[in-house]
Amino acid sequence: MDAKNLTCRKCGAVYPLANQYSCEACGGILEVTYDYEKAFSQNPVGNPDNSMDGMWKFRGLLPVEDKKNIVTLGEGDTPLLEAGRLSRLWDCDVEMMVKAEMLSPTGSFKDRPTSVGVSVAKEKGFEKIVVASSGNASASASAYAARAGMDCVVFVPDTTDPNKVIQAQSYGARVICVRGNYSRSFDMAKLCAERYGWANVTSTFINPYTVEGDKTPAYELYHQLGGRVPDYIFIPIGSGPLLVGILKGYEELKKMGLVQRLPAMVGVQVTACEPITQAFACGTDRVKGWDKQIKTMAGGISDPLIGYEGDGELTLAAVKRTGGRMVSLEEEEVWEASEAIETKLGLYCEPTGAVSAGAVKKLWNQGFLKKGALTVSLTTGHGFKYSGRQPKKPPVIDSVDQIDQLVR
Ligand SMILES: *Cc1c(COP(=O)(O)O)cnc(C)c1O
Numbered sequence: 001m002d003a004k005n006l007t008c009r010k011c012g013a014v015y016p017l018a019n020q021y022s023c024e025a026c027g028g029i030l031e032v033t034y035d036y037e038k039a040f041s042q043n044p045v046g047n048p049d050n051s052m053d054g055m056w057k058f059r060g061l062l063p064v065e066d067k068k069n070i071v072t073l074g075e076g077d078t079p080l081l082e083a084g085r086l087s088r089l090w091d092c093d094v095e096m097m098v099k100a101e102m103l104s105p106t107g108s109f110k111d112r113p114t115s116v117g118v119s120v121a122k123e124k125g126f127e128k129i130v131v132a133s134s135g136n137a138s139a140s141a142s143a144y145a146a147r148a149g150m151d152c153v154v155f156v157p158d159t160t161d162p163n164k165v166i167q168a169q170s171y172g173a174r175v176i177c178v179r180g181n182y183s184r185s186f187d188m189a190k191l192c193a194e195r196y197g198w199a200n201v202t203s204t205f206i207n208p209y210t211v212e213g214d215k216t217p218a219y220e221l222y223h224q225l226g227g228r229v230p231d232y233i234f235i236p237i238g239s240g241p242l243l244v245g246i247l248k249g250y251e252e253l254k255k256m257g258l259v260q261r262l263p264a265m266v267g268v269q270v271t272a273c274e275p276i277t278q279a280f281a282c283g284t285d286r287v288k289g290w291d292k293q294i295k296t297m298a299g300g301i302s303d304p305l306i307g308y309e310g311d312g313e314l315t316l317a318a319v320k321r322t323g324g325r326m327v328s329l330e331e332e333e334v335w336e337a338s339e340a341i342e343t344k345l346g347l348y349c350e351p352t353g354a355v356s357a358g359a360v361k362k363l364w365n366q367g368f369l370k371k372g373a374l375t376v377s378l379t380t381g382h383g384f385k386y387s388g389r390q391p392k393k394p395p396v397i398d399s400v401d402q403i404d405q406l407v408r
Pocket residue numbers: 108110136137203204236237238239240241242243300301350352353380381382
């Protein structure tokens with residue numbers, strides 16, 4: 001393993017690879033840094049370890065020392081699908097592709113950061129993990145804890161989709177609902193990690209290891225696109241580690257000389273909870289926590305960021321550095337995008353995961369996208385996760401003669 005240190009993203013202070021959640025000097029966000037010269041000499045992306053499944057092929061750039069500590073369910077290696085039927089439906093003159101993250105082992109991309117977080121916790125000797133989640137990370141952490149033989153405590157908002165709660169409980173986790181928005185669950189997990197010494201694998205930026213898993217879609221895209229770099233990558237954003245991780249992955253690809261430029265990163269929120277989009281629109285680098293009442297079907301990205309606004313600022317800076325942008329969808333646009341993904345691509349998507357495709361239409365109509373550009377949208381969560389659909393009651397028949405009037 002060539003991971004070397006934890007480095008503060010704000011003041012540059014350097015720490016050993018311990019279980020640490022923030023900079024002692026300035027409170028800033030920590031990130032894993034590598035001995036890149038050593039790591040790159042093995043060509044870890046161009047020539048991955050094919051004895052491993054999924055994203056752990058790229059373990060040369062992931063922070064786990066001993067292979068036997070890797071806790072995996074085969075996450076990663078999600079398909080990249082051509083999505084011309086969507087761009088034609090929406091009259092967008094772009095080459096549209098979708099990376100189907102809903103096909104991850106627990107039905108969301110969270111399996112990437114979780115697999116790294118739980119593996120590192122195992123390597124450091126932890127027996128219990130805690131996670132705060134809007135739903136998908138709790139299901140993911142519960143599954144990986146079960147796989148590792150660890151105990152798992154989950155904090156979710158009391159408004160979390162019951163399907164996600166059931167999934168976490170099914171893997172054997174202790175699920176606790178916290179009244180109020182996601183930020184309250186976040187605080188609870190943080191306090192418990194401090195008080196009881198559990199490993200906090202919450203997939204925001206608090207655990208510096210988890211975001212390393214979020215780099216891996218970049219490595220996969222490098223192979224899936226034969227070295228071509230997308231002009232734009234569209235990502236649903238709560239606090240933004242997936243976006244920051246993918247950008248870090250591309251920055252590493254560039255340092256290795258495998259690509260010559262970076263994609264423009266587009267972060268997508270919903271107008272019901274859009275603290276980062278608002279900061280982008282105002283032209284400020286400061287993100288203000290979202291203190292309004294939230295009602296949206298995109299629960300997976302309803303992160304008000306209250307008390308950790310710096311997470312949003314890190315994401316905002318990443319977006320700006322690449323010439324990308326933040327954009328938010330209205331509820332009708334979210335629903336339209338999920339229906340389009342289902343009926344035109346045959347992928348079952350939770351509304352949260354659909355915003356990255358819907359935003360292609362929105363930004364094309366606003367004239368932001370270059371003609372003929374290559375866009376990749378990450379559809380981050382599975383349709384099975386969402387219980388808000390109203391079933392159209394199918395007809396019930398007794399005999400073949402009744403079909404005649406149905407198909408007419
Ligand atoms: C968590 C989640 C997101 C948001 O990702 P972050 O990187 O945490 O901002 C997007 N989509 C789905 C389906 C999620 O579960």
